[in-house]
Amino acid sequence: MGKSEATTAAMNVVAPAAHPLYVSSLEKGFRVLAAFGDDCAALGVTEIALRTGLDKSAAQRFSNTLHQLGFLEKDTSTRRYRPARKLMELAFTYLRHSSLGAAAMPRLIEAGAVYQTTMNLAEREDTDLIYTVRIPHQKAAYVATVPGRRIPMYCTATGHAILSQMPADEAEDIINRSILTEHLPGTMTDPKEIMKTVRKARRNGFASTFAQLLPREIGIAAPIVDYRGRPVGAVHIPAYTPRWTVANARQKLGTLAIETADAISGALLASGQKF
Amino acid sequence: MGKSEATTAAMNVVAPAAHPLYVSSLEKGFRVLAAFGDDCAALGVTEIALRTGLDKSAAQRFSNTLHQLGFLEKDTSTRRYRPARKLMELAFTYLRHSSLGAAAMPRLIEAGAVYQTTMNLAEREDTDLIYTVRIPHQKAAYVATVPGRRIPMYCTATGHAILSQMPADEAEDIINRSILTEHLPGTMTDPKEIMKTVRKARRNGFASTFAQLLPREIGIAAPIVDYRGRPVGAVHIPAYTPRWTVANARQKLGTLAIETADAISGALLASGQKF
DNA sequence: TACGTTGTATTACATTTTAATACAACATAA
DNA sequence: TTATGTTGTATTAAAATGTAATACAACGTA
Numbered sequence: 086m087g088k089s090e091a092t093t094a095a096m097n098v099v100a101p102a103a104h105p106l107y108v109s110s111l112e113k114g115f116r117v118l119a120a121f122g123d124d125c126a127a128l129g130v131t132e133i134a135l136r137t138g139l140d141k142s143a144a145q146r147f148s149n150t151l152h153q154l155g156f157l158e159k160d161t162s163t164r165r166y167r168p169a170r171k172l173m174e175l176a177f178t179y180l181r182h183s184s185l186g187a188a189a190m191p192r193l194i195e196a197g198a199v200y201q202t203t204m205n206l207a208e209r210e211d212t213d214l215i216y217t218v219r220i221p222h223q224k225a226a227y228v229a230t231v232p233g234r235r236i237p238m239y240c241t242a243t244g245h246a247i248l249s250q251m252p253a254d255e256a257e258d259i260i261n262r263s264i265l266t267e268h269l270p271g272t273m274t275d276p277k278e279i280m281k282t283v284r285k286a287r288r289n290g291f292a293s294t295f296a297q298l299l300p301r302e303i304g305i306a307a308p309i310v311d312y313r314g315r316p317v318g319a320v321h322i323p324a325y326t327p328r329w330t331v332a333n334a335r336q337k338l339g340t341l342a343i344e345t346a347d348a349i350s351g352a353l354l355a356s357g358q359k360f
Numbered sequence: 361m362g363k364s365e366a367t368t369a370a371m372n373v374v375a376p377a378a379h380p381l382y383v384s385s386l387e388k389g390f391r392v393l394a395a396f397g398d399d400c401a402a403l404g405v406t407e408i409a410l411r412t413g414l415d416k417s418a419a420q421r422f423s424n425t426l427h428q429l430g431f432l433e434k435d436t437s438t439r440r441y442r443p444a445r446k447l448m449e450l451a452f453t454y455l456r457h458s459s460l461g462a463a464a465m466p467r468l469i470e471a472g473a474v475y476q477t478t479m480n481l482a483e484r485e486d487t488d489l490i491y492t493v494r495i496p497h498q499k500a501a502y503v504a505t506v507p508g509r510r511i512p513m514y515c516t517a518t519g520h521a522i523l524s525q526m527p528a529d530e531a532e533d534i535i536n537r538s539i540l541t542e543h544l545p546g547t548m549t550d551p552k553e554i555m556k557t558v559r560k561a562r563r564n565g566f567a568s569t570f571a572q573l574l575p576r577e578i579g580i581a582a583p584i585v586d587y588r589g590r591p592v593g594a595v596h597i598p599a600y601t602p603r604w605t606v607a608n609a610r611q612k613l614g615t616l617a618i619e620t621a622d623a624i625s626g627a628l629l630a631s632g633q634k635f
Numbered sequence: 636t637a638c639g640t641t642g643t644a645t646t647a648c649a650t651t652t653t654a655a656t657a658c659a660a661c662a663t664a665a
Numbered sequence: 666t667t668a669t670g671t672t673g674t675a676t677t678a679a680a681a682t683g684t685a686a687t688a689c690a691a692c693g694t695a
Contacts, residue, residue, distance in 0.1 A: 105644075108425040108683070110385035110652075115429055118453055126457035131672055142654055145674075150383040154390060155485075164660090164673060168454040170483050170490050176451030177508030178393055179443040182401040187502040194496055201473075208445050210430075215445050221469055221495060227462045232507065233452030380675075383652075385683075406641060417685055420643075439642060439692090 113139060117147045118156065118168070127165040176233060179217075185309070185318055186218050188352040193220050193320070196345040200337060203230070204345070205321040207243045207306075210235065212263045214243050214319075225323065229299060239263040239279055240272050242304030243321040245292035246346075248283045250308045250316035256283055272297050291339045291346075293331070301326045305338040307346035312354055320346040388414060392422045393431065393443070402440040451508060454492075460584070460593055461493050463627040468495050468595070471620040475612060478505070479620070480596040482518045482581075485510065487538045489518050489594075500598070504574060514538040514554055515547050517579030518596040520567035521621075523558045525583045525591035531558055547572050566614045566621075568606070576601045580613040582621035587629055595621040 120128060120136040128136070134144035148166050151157040155171040180186050186206065193204040197220050206218035213235045221230040228234060238244025239260050248256040257280065265274040273279055286292035291307040303324040308316045320342050324334045395403060395411040403411070409419035423441050426432040430446040455461050461481065468479040472495050481493035488510045496505040503509060513519025514535050523531040532555065540549040548554055561567035566582040578599040583591045595617050599609045 104424070104428070106421045106424040107428060108385055108389065108421050110383055110682080111389040111422065111425045112429060114383065114386040114389065115431075118450060121453050121457075123456065129672065130674090140654065141673090143652085146381045146383050146652080147386065149379070149381040149674095150386045153379070153382060154387060156390075167457070170454060170485055170492060172450045172454040173490050173492055173508040174510060175393060175447045175508070177506060177510070178396050179445060179447040180506045180508065181398065181503060182396075182442070186506070190496070190502055190505055191499045194499055198476075198497075210445055215448050217445060217448055221465070222473075224466045224469055227465055228456060230465055231452060231455045231461070233448040233450070233455065235449060235452070385651080404641065405643090415685065416642090418683085421683075 113137070113143060114147050114151060117144070117151060118172075121168050127160060127163065127167040129163075129165045133166070183217065184353065184356055185349075188356060189218055189309075189318075189320075189349045192345050192348045192352070193218060196320075196322075196341055197222050199341055202322050202324060202338065205243075205323070206309075206318055207236075207247075207321050208318040209238070209247055209316070212239070212259050213237050214241065214247070216321075217318075223325070223328075225325070226299065229323070236298060237263055237266075239265060240268070240274075240294065240297040242286075242292040242294040242306035243319045245279075245283050245286045245294070246306035246308040246319040246321075247316040249286040249292060250310055250314065253280075256280070268298050269296055269300060289339070290343050293335050293339065295331055299323075303329055303331055303334045305334055305342050307339075307342035309346045309349050309353070311350075317353070320349065388412070388418060389422050389426060392419070392426060393447075396443050402435060402438065402442040404438075404440045408441070458492065459628065459631055460624075463631060464493055464584075464593075464595070464624045467620050467623045467627070468493060471595075471597075471616055472497050474616055477597050477599060477613065480518075480598070481584075481593055482511075482522075482596050483593040484513070484522055484591070487514070487534050488512050489516065489522070491596075492593075498600070498603075500600070501574065504598070511573060512538055512541075514540060515543070515549075515569065515572040517561075517567040517569040517581035518594045520554075520558050520561045520569070521581035521583040521594040521596075522591040524561040524567060525585055525589065528555075531555065543573050544571055544575060564614070565618050568610050568614065570606055574598075578604055578606055578609045580609055580617050582614075582617035584621045584624050584628070586625075592628075595624065 116137045116139070117133055120133050130141060130144045130148055133148055134141045137144060139147065148157060152159050152166060156169055157166040158169040159166055185208065189206045193206060197204040201222045203222045203225065204220045205216050207214040207216050216232050216234050219230060219232045238248060248259065260276050260279055267274050273282070291305060294304040296302060297304065303326065304321065305324065306319045306321040309318045309320065311317050322338045322342050324338060391412045392408055395408050405416060405419045405423055408423055409416045412419060414422065423432060427434050427441060431444055432441040433444040434441055460483065464481045468481060472479040476497045478497045478500065479495045480491050482489040482491050491507050491509050494505060494507045513523060523534065535551050535554055542549055566580060569579040571577060572579065578601065579596065580599065581594045581596040584593045584595065586592050597613045597617050599613060
């Protein structure tokens, strides 16, 4: 599973073409942060240079600066850097004013209590999703319980739920631009098959997948829509065999996911925000 | 309550003196992100310039760059910026390899189920704390359920729990460097009184506070220590009147907090990590 | 339509970052 | 221990980047 996680891990911080108003130093700083992947808890400057494509001097200066700012810790004995707690504050900067998060939170808490299941809120980020709110109930792989994680749309119930509320051409575009990797034996990588699943999700009002990214995981997800009916995120409920069967999960958790997502959509509408 | 939250909100991104290896552009970029406080969901460039101390041109370039990188969203109609989902990925960069988080997660989940209470993990950040893992059970003010939030140590059970495991002079130093604000009528701001509470926490093995930052909130917290006995964080359980009384919370939740914190300390030790 | 305000684009200028290099610290093995 | 490689740190002259001033455009209000 560690392996299957790895492929979804790298944060995307690439040069979006030179522009007169573009401060490339800022990008380099974020490239350093993005260098910390699944496979490395701590990095030295040489390794950072290697992973970021910066030369040693640049790696040195940016690591140093991030350290001074408090976003990287430095182990004085090994002289290696690691991400620091303060990065959590940046998440708060986002979440604090997320009307989606605020609308979702109480409803996810409530829904999680029904069957003692974990409840997640995911939002779209291009061809991927990011979990923004997670309310764990049952124990699972640690990374699978942590917010901020990015997963692809093409092979996840959450992704299908969102795709199901889009015009077909838009959904197809996302799938075509996705890197279709067979994370586990059985991960769907055929665009036609994926679109078929998406259409099924559209008919049912929710999506479900089995063992696509994590072994034994049944994913159940329902879309959250804005005032225009456009998908802004999805409620995701993970369940695991053998405690749950696919049929049982689809019936019970599918309904729960839809109810919860609809309640959130409604609350968003009431709060009058577009987001 | 919104008010009491506000004072604890601003992220600390200040110039740590010029150094030859210091990239000031990076700092400016983070200053822009830090400009988004409690009182503003979105900001225009002029406002950003005002809040960051950058001039209009700089504010323009850094906002633009952060936008291109995906860390700021731009509302095309109002032309104002707002923090974007991608900031969540930075939190993941930290959490992914947090052995403290990994040790705490399953134990917090388990403990939260006992009395249906929210469970938090907080870590120290100078004179403040940052919530890194939050497992909400009961509904509460949205910001009080969101990870990444920073709160002061001097007037919180979580802070006292950590201070209680430090040498007295170190604890006093933290209190002296804290900005002692009376967030609510009754917030403790007298260093002597604070130290007295901390000593009491030391004797009891856990700390408790009432209505210090949030009205009606009873805070219960127990320290997590590393292999040297040094505090690395704390388990925090919030409870609210009238559902809980202070006495009842101290008795039941105090015990639970201690047990959970000890279990986490033990797991950390077993995992062989210093952190 | 006129006016203030706010966002955007363009420059010459100079400060900042760069990349090369040299040095120091550490780890490993002979 | 001494030698040897590797990795981290510090210092520069050179150059590229970011700066701040300014002008222009877009929007909202009266």
